[in-house]
Amino acid sequence: MISSKYTIRESNQANILKAIIDKQEVFRAELAATTGLNKASVSDITKKLLADQLIIQTRIGNASISGGRKPIMLTFNRKVATALSFDVGYDYLEGMLSYIDGTPIATVEKERISVDSTNVVALLQTAIADLMTHNPSTPYDIVGVTIGIHGVILDEQAIFTPYYDLDTIDLKQQLMDHYSFPVFIHNEANLAALGEYTFSSPLQNLISISSHSGIGCGIVEDGILKIGKHGKSGEIGHTILYPNGIPCPCGNHGCLEQYASNKAIYEEFAHKKKLEYANSDIIATYANQADPDALHLIKKNAELLSIGINNISMIYDPDIIVVNSPLYRKLPIMIDYINNALSSRFTKEIIVRNTLLGEKAILFGGVAVIAQHFLNIRKLKFKECGTNLKISFATDSRINGGSRSNSFGNKPKFKKI
Numbered sequence: 001m002i003s004s005k006y007t008i009r010e011s012n013q014a015n016i017l018k019a020i021i022d023k024q025e026v027f028r029a030e031l032a033a034t035t036g037l038n039k040a041s042v043s044d045i046t047k048k049l050l051a052d053q054l055i056i057q058t059r060i061g062n063a064s065i066s067g068g069r070k071p072i073m074l075t076f077n078r079k080v081a082t083a084l085s086f087d088v089g090y091d092y093l094e095g096m097l098s099y100i101d102g103t104p105i106a107t108v109e110k111e112r113i114s115v116d117s118t119n120v121v122a123l124l125q126t127a128i129a130d131l132m133t134h135n136p137s138t139p140y141d142i143v144g145v146t147i148g149i150h151g152v153i154l155d156e157q158a159i160f161t162p163y164y165d166l167d168t169i170d171l172k173q174q175l176m177d178h179y180s181f182p183v184f185i186h187n188e189a190n191l192a193a194l195g196e197y198t199f200s201s202p203l204q205n206l207i208s209i210s211s212h213s214g215i216g217c218g219i220v221e222d223g224i225l226k227i228g229k230h231g232k233s234g235e236i237g238h239t240i241l242y243p244n245g246i247p248c249p250c251g252n253h254g255c256l257e258q259y260a261s262n263k264a265i266y267e268e269f270a271h272k273k274k275l276e277y278a279n280s281d282i283i284a285t286y287a288n289q290a291d292p293d294a295l296h297l298i299k300k301n302a303e304l305l306s307i308g309i310n311n312i313s314m315i316y317d318p319d320i321i322v323v324n325s326p327l328y329r330k331l332p333i334m335i336d337y338i339n340n341a342l343s344s345r346f347t348k349e350i351i352v353r354n355t356l357l358g359e360k361a362i363l364f365g366g367v368a369v370i371a372q373h374f375l376n377i378r379k380l381k382f383k384e385c386g387t388n389l390k391i392s393f394a395t396d397s398r399i400n401g402g403s404r405s406n407s408f409g410n411k412p413k414f415k416k417i
Contacts, residue, residue: 010376011376012035012037012041012045013045013048013049014375014376014377015035015037016031016035016037016042016045016046016049017049017054017055017076017375017377018375018377018379018380019031019034019035020049020055020074020075020076021076021375021377021380021381021382022381022383024075024076024383025058025073025074025075026073026074026075027071027072027073027074028042028043028046028071028072028074029071030071031046031074046074052139053077053080053139054076054077054080054375055074055075055076055077056074056075056076056077057072057073057074058073058074058075059072059073060072060073076101077139078099078100078101078103079099079136079138080100080138080139080140081099081100081138081139081140081141081142081143081374082097082098082099082100082105082135082136082138082141082142082143083097083098083099083100083142083143083144083145083146083366083367083370083371084096084097084128084131084142084144084145084146084366085098085145085146085148085191085362085363085364085365085366085367085370086124086127086145086146086147086148086363086366087148087188087191087362087363087366088115088120088123088124088147088148088149088150088166089115089150089188089212089213090114090115090150090163090164090213091111091112091113091114091115091213092109092110092111092112092113092115093108093109093110093113093115093123093124093127094107094108094109094110094359094360094362094363095107095108095109095124095127095128095131095363096108096131096360096363096364096366096367097131097132097134097135098363098367099138100143100367100370100371100374100375101371101382102198102199102364102367102368102371102382104360105134105135105136106131106134107360107363108127108130108131110123110127115164115166116164116165116166117164117165117166117168117169120166120169120171121171121174121175121178124147124175125178128145128179140374141181142181143181143182143370143373143374144181144182144183144184144369144370144373144374145175145179145181145182145183145184145366145370146184146185146186146191146365146366146367146369146370147171147172147175147183147184147185147186147366148186148187148188148191148362148363148365148366149161149166149171149185149186149187149188150163150164150187150188150212150213150214150216151163151166151167151187152187152230152231152232152235153185153186153187153190153227153231154230154231155231156172156184156185156186157170157172157185158171158185159231160250162213162214162248162249162250163213163214163249163263171185172184172185182370182373184366184369184370184373186365186366186369187216187218187227187231187234188210188212188216188362189208189209189210189216189217189218189234189324190216190218190225190227190234190365191218191361191362191363191365191366191368191369192208192210192218192322192324192355192361192362192365193206193207193208193217193218193219193220193225193322193365194218194220194225194365194368194369195208195357195360195361195362195363195364195365195366195367195368196208196220196322196355196356196357196361196365197220197223197225197368197381198364198365198367198368198371198380198381198382199357199364199368199381199382200355200356200357201320201322201356202381203319203320204220204221204222204223204319204379205220205221205222205316205317205318205319205320206220206318206319206320206321206322207219207220207234207312207313207316207318207320207321207322208220208321208322208323208324208355208361209236209305209308209309209312209321209322209323209324209325210324210325210362211260211261211262211305211323211324211325211327211328212261212262212263212325212326213261213262213263214237214238214257214261214263215236215237215256215257215260215261215305215308216234216235216236216237217234217236217312218234218365219233219234219312219316219318221316222379223378223379224378224379234312236256236308236311236312237255237256237257237261237308238250238252238255238256238257239255239256239308239311240252240253240254240255240256241254241255241256241258241259241260241304241307241308242254242259245258245259246258246259256304256305256307256308259301259304260301260304260305260307260308262280262325262326262327264301265278265283265297265298265301265327266278266279266280266283268297269282269283269286269293269294269297272293272297273286273293279326280325280326280327280329280330281330283297283298283327283331284327284330284331287331298327298331298333298334298337299334299337301327301334302328302334302335302337302338302341303337303338303341305338306337306338306341306342307341309321309338309342309347309352310341310342310344310347313342313346313347313350314346314347318350319351320350320351320352320353321350321351321352321353322352322353322354322355322356322361323335323338323352323353323354323355324355324357324361324362326359328354329354329355329358329359332354335352335353335354338352339352368380
């Protein structure tokens with residue numbers, strides 16, 4: 001049964017629901033065989049799931065070889081609820097409203113801003129209000145919001161955020177004071193990994209390398225996100241690359257992210273070219289024009305990151321490593337540089353690729369957190385909105401779904417492949 005508007009708790013009900021999601025379309029007798037429950041229990045549970053609008057009857061299936069009544073096919077109701085997800089960097093904010101299965105409805109984006117403890121709640125409130133104007137009518141409405149923070153998160157509290165001061169406030173509580181739906185606070189690299197697992201990969205063991213202001217990695221083992229005792233699992237950006245090297249806000253010297261993060265290459269390139277600032281678009285433009293400084297820096301950046309990838313691979317031996325970085329998406333040759341640098345006999349079989357979720361991997365991970373909570377399913381995978389759906393976000397001056405002018409805006413376009 002559903003114990004509240006925001007979550008279901010009965011384990012057999014959750015098991016049946018997971019089987020329906022995994023199969024995408026299934027009939028009751030097949031559910032009994034898959035879950036090990038008897039047909040009477042399956043009948044009772046599916047009746048409850050139908051009443052709760054979590055599943056729907058889609059069509060009449062084919063009769064078995066031995067004859068008998070044709071089965072009624074069941075599928076998950078992907079429009080049963082909606083979710084809000086945000087990626088909050090030190091100089092940008094992105095958000096997405098989606099159905100509970102990850103199908104995007106609207107997105108918001110604000111770039112080249114300064115995010116800190118004094119304005120983050122107001123920025124999020126504005127973005128949430130904008131997205132909620134596009135919230136469709138669903139049986140359970142919005143069932144949660146996830147905030148991705150670039151830093152160490154323990155028990156949904158930021159305890160170390162090196163490039164902004166969000167570790168000085170209780171962001172979860174401040175948002176809970178404003179909204180009735182559940183609020184989740186997570187590390188952005190962990191969300192990217194969970195997004196990859198849930199929406200784009202059939203594999204059970206993966207690592208997602210996230211390079212933005214710093215470098216982190218989310219680790220999924222046997223379908224479970226690993227965060228460590230103190231929330232620091234995967235913080236490879238703070239492993240030492242050069243002893244006694246560049247000082248890092250963490251207190252160490254020579255940390256990997258001081259040399260190989262997006263922030264590091266942006267600052268180095270801007271200094272080299274005497275630019276006010278640099279970003280992935282600027283560096284990609286120079287690199288595509290065969291600028292020697294850009295070509296040198298992207299190759300050096302990838303080779304340095306490969307050292308961190310080599311080290312984390314030796315510890316976890318994943319099926320695949322996914323890179324989540326705007327620079328690597330715009331310059332996929334950087335993935336080739338990484339693979340070429342992984343020359344050890346221990347790493348030659350490791351697959352390293354760009355994220356299939358594009359720039360929204362963190363946001364999809366936020367949706368996955370909410371879906372797991374609402375449906376009470378941990379090892380959750382949505383096949384339909386993962387590898388079968390190509391999602392691209394075209395820059396637009398309007399917020400998605402409406403024509404009014406807004407400081408946020410990126411209009412999603414969807415294309416089946």
